[in-house]
Amino acid sequence: MKIYAHRGCSGTYPENTLAAFRAAAELPIDGIEIDVQLTKDGKMVVIHDERINRTTNGKGYVKDLTLEELQKYDAGSWFSEEWSGEYIPTLDEVLEIFQDTEHILNIEIKSDIFPYVGLVDKVINLATRRGLLDRMIISSFNHEDVQKVCHETDAKSAIITSQIYVDIYDYARVIGTKRLHISLPSAYRKMTTEALRKGSIVYVWTVNSLEYAQELQKIGIHGIFTDYPERMLKELK
Numbered sequence: 001m002k003i004y005a006h007r008g009c010s011g012t013y014p015e016n017t018l019a020a021f022r023a024a025a026e027l028p029i030d031g032i033e034i035d036v037q038l039t040k041d042g043k044m045v046v047i048h049d050e051r052i053n054r055t056t057n058g059k060g061y062v063k064d065l066t067l068e069e070l071q072k073y074d075a076g077s078w079f080s081e082e083w084s085g086e087y088i089p090t091l092d093e094v095l096e097i098f099q100d101t102e103h104i105l106n107i108e109i110k111s112d113i114f115p116y117v118g119l120v121d122k123v124i125n126l127a128t129r130r131g132l133l134d135r136m137i138i139s140s141f142n143h144e145d146v147q148k149v150c151h152e153t154d155a156k157s158a159i160i161t162s163q164i165y166v167d168i169y170d171y172a173r174v175i176g177t178k179r180l181h182i183s184l185p186s187a188y189r190k191m192t193t194e195a196l197r198k199g200s201i202v203y204v205w206t207v208n209s210l211e212y213a214q215e216l217q218k219i220g221i222h223g224i225f226t227d228y229p230e231r232m233l234k235e236l237k
């Protein structure tokens with residue numbers, strides 16, 4: 001079962017910061033998950049929430065602030081004073097860390113609340129320019145964007161969901177992918193057993209307990225996203 005660092009090593013470093021990704025880059029794990037949004041001036045930044053309130057000392061929506069404005073805020077001290085120099089990184093800064101590693105890069109397009117028109121194209125263009133497209137999985141809760149990736153590129157893609165489906169394998173097939181990134185409770189649903197039987201590639205988020213990870217491995221789940229990749233690596237393999 002593959003191990004992916006969720007928002008970098010987000011259990012031990014402030015999530016989605018260069019510190020969290022540098023730590024993940026040092027580990028012999030399979031991949032990294034990276035949340036991406038667009039700033040007011042159309043730059044790709046790595047942050048999970050649509051608002052910066054929880055993970056910085058600022059306030060407001062990512063979409064309403066320019067890159068320069070966003071990067072003035074501290075994105076580390078909410079987690080621990082030790083990380084007070086961290087800021088919201090651009091996607092390009094994060095990709096630079098992984099330019100010469102072998103990790104798979106799962107870019108999550110955060111376009112399910114705000115549409116972030118043009119974000120998919122920008123991600124594809126940057127990945128292509130850096131020669132990283134064949135090491136990427138592009139995923140989203142916004143399945144129209146996943147369909148766009150499937151229709152317009154050769155990139156690997158995945159739908160993300162925490163919903164219950166009667167036949168999620170067929171649903172994903174219509175979109176154009178076999179990859180499902182599902183929430184932990186969904187992993188124990190009939191839909192998941194069926195999808196695995198039909199040939200879906202299923203990754204589960206967010207798995208921080210070893211007991212759950214071992215159970216998921218037993219039922220044939222292909223990968224997990226965890227905030228503690230270093231611990232999972234040690235205990236699971």
Ligand code: G3P
Nearest residue numbers: 033035108160181205225
């Ligand atoms: O991509 C898997 C997982 O990260 C989806 O949920 O809210 O942590 O971005 P979230």
Ligand code: MG
Nearest residue numbers: 033034035108
């Ligand atoms: Mg995510």
